[in-house]
Amino acid sequence: MTAIPTTVTITGAGGQIGYAAMFRIASGAMLGADRPVRLRLLEIPQGMRGAEGAALELADCAFPLLAGVELSDDPAVAFDGANVALLVGSRPRTAGMERGELLAANGAIFGPQGRAIGEHAAADVRVAVVGNPANTNALIAQQHAPDVPAERFTALTRLDHNRAVGLLAAEAGARVEEIAGVAIWGNHSATQYPDVSHATIAGRAALEVVDPAWARGAFVERVAQRGAEIIEVRGGSSVASAANAAIEHVRDWVRGDGAVTSAALVSRGEYGVPEGLVSSFPVRSVNGAWEVVEGLGIDTFSRGRIDASVAELAAEREAVRELGLLG
Numbered sequence: 001m002t003a004i005p006t007t008v009t010i011t012g013a014g015g016q017i018g019y020a021a022m023f024r025i026a027s028g029a030m031l032g033a034d035r036p037v038r039l040r041l042l043e044i045p046q047g048m049r050g051a052e053g054a055a056l057e058l059a060d061c062a063f064p065l066l067a068g069v070e071l072s073d074d075p076a077v078a079f080d081g082a083n084v085a086l087l088v089g090s091r092p093r094t095a096g097m098e099r100g101e102l103l104a105a106n107g108a109i110f111g112p113q114g115r116a117i118g119e120h121a122a123a124d125v126r127v128a129v130v131g132n133p134a135n136t137n138a139l140i141a142q143q144h145a146p147d148v149p150a151e152r153f154t155a156l157t158r159l160d161h162n163r164a165v166g167l168l169a170a171e172a173g174a175r176v177e178e179i180a181g182v183a184i185w186g187n188h189s190a191t192q193y194p195d196v197s198h199a200t201i202a203g204r205a206a207l208e209v210v211d212p213a214w215a216r217g218a219f220v221e222r223v224a225q226r227g228a229e230i231i232e233v234r235g236g237s238s239v240a241s242a243a244n245a246a247i248e249h250v251r252d253w254v255r256g257d258g259a260v261t262s263a264a265l266v267s268r269g270e271y272g273v274p275e276g277l278v279s280s281f282p283v284r285s286v287n288g289a290w291e292v293v294e295g296l297g298i299d300t301f302s303r304g305r306i307d308a309s310v311a312e313l314a315a316e317r318e319a320v321r322e323l324g325l326l327g
């Protein structure tokens with residue numbers, strides 16, 4: 001076992017996703033059975049009792065990989081030496097809201113946290129933003145940490161990706177492991193584009209296996225609206241599936257096998273996405289760094305959907321600039 005523990009900071013650790021994620025992280029599901037972890041739990045004072053209770057339960061699990069748990073309501077302390085930062089802490093939407101409506105309420109959280117990451121985290125820090133609206137919150141955090149390489153700031157679209165894979169497998173009557181090459185483009189919002197143009201099912205082109213009209217109609221809408229569907233059915237936003245997606249995002253980033261998945265990264269202009277926006281792309285992790293899968297053909301339908309979601313990201317960037325949240 002490696003002697004030096006990886007420091008993982010979880011914000012919003014007294015909330016639902018934090019609770020669902022931390023036990024799996026402590027058990028090795030994120031970084032592997034050979035990597036001890038030290039957890040840093042960041043909360044606001046009102047959330048501290050929840051985080052304290054979770055820390056008591058972590059102790060009661062006696063996880064061999066758990067090298068320590070520290071709680072704080074100070075980002076400078078919680079991000080000190082962080083190798084992985086899961087930025088979960090923020091308000092979830094409720095029924096009838098769009099995620100973008102949380103911008104003003106939640107955006108203000110991410111500037112100070114980005115600054116604290118820039119000033120205190122480890123040189124190899126990897127940041128995954130879960131709190132909504134995740135893409136633009138990641139942009140805000142990244143803009144406040146100018147000395148951290150921009151590629152270390154990401155936002156979660158793995159949940160959308162997993163939803164798309166699950167739905168496609170069910171429609172095709174295939175196993176999940178037979179699905180490859182699904183991509184989520186754009187924003188983690190209702191405008192996102194779950195794209196199966198380059199996907200395969202058991203080695204065959206997905207668009208030859210499922211009805212293309214479904215793949216570009218009902219499928220896209222179902223994935224894009226899945227968060228709202230969960231809120232309506234459960235009475236609260238997704239928790240376990242979100243925690244699972246965050247764990248898989250970091251796991252594949254750190255230990256990735258080169259398989260294609262989806263993550264929102266700071267654009268370098270790939271596929272015409274304006275530089276600097278945090279947009280979802282088809283990605284693979286190579287040597288511990290996300291790379292956008294380049295060279296995919298984009299037809300007219302896909303172009304229209306990607307452009308629409310990217311336009312929303314550009315509008316969100318303008319909105320947070322006007323709110324003074326970009327620093």
Ligand SMILES: NC(=O)c1ccc[n+]([C@@H]2O[C@H](COP(=O)([O-])OP(=O)(O)OC[C@H]3O[C@@H](n4cnc5c(N)ncnc54)[C@H](O)[C@@H]3O)[C@@H](O)[C@H]2O)c1
Nearest residue numbers: 012014015016017043047089090091092130131132159242
């Ligand atoms: N990207 C995704 O795929 C995805 C999926 C599901 C949920 N989410 C989002 O994740 C966020 C958290 O969801 P949840 O269900 O855990 O919510 P929750 O309300 O259960 O927990 C949020 C926690 O964050 C804490 N918090 C608030 N401000 C904070 C701050 N400045 N620093 C540290 N902690 C702070 C709160 O005290 C609370 O304990 C929401 O914004 C939700 O919309 C994203």
Ligand SMILES: O=C(O)C[C@H](O)C(=O)O
Nearest residue numbers: 093099132227228237238
């Ligand atoms: O939809 C939400 O508000 C929660 C989350 O982003 C989700 O996709 O489930």
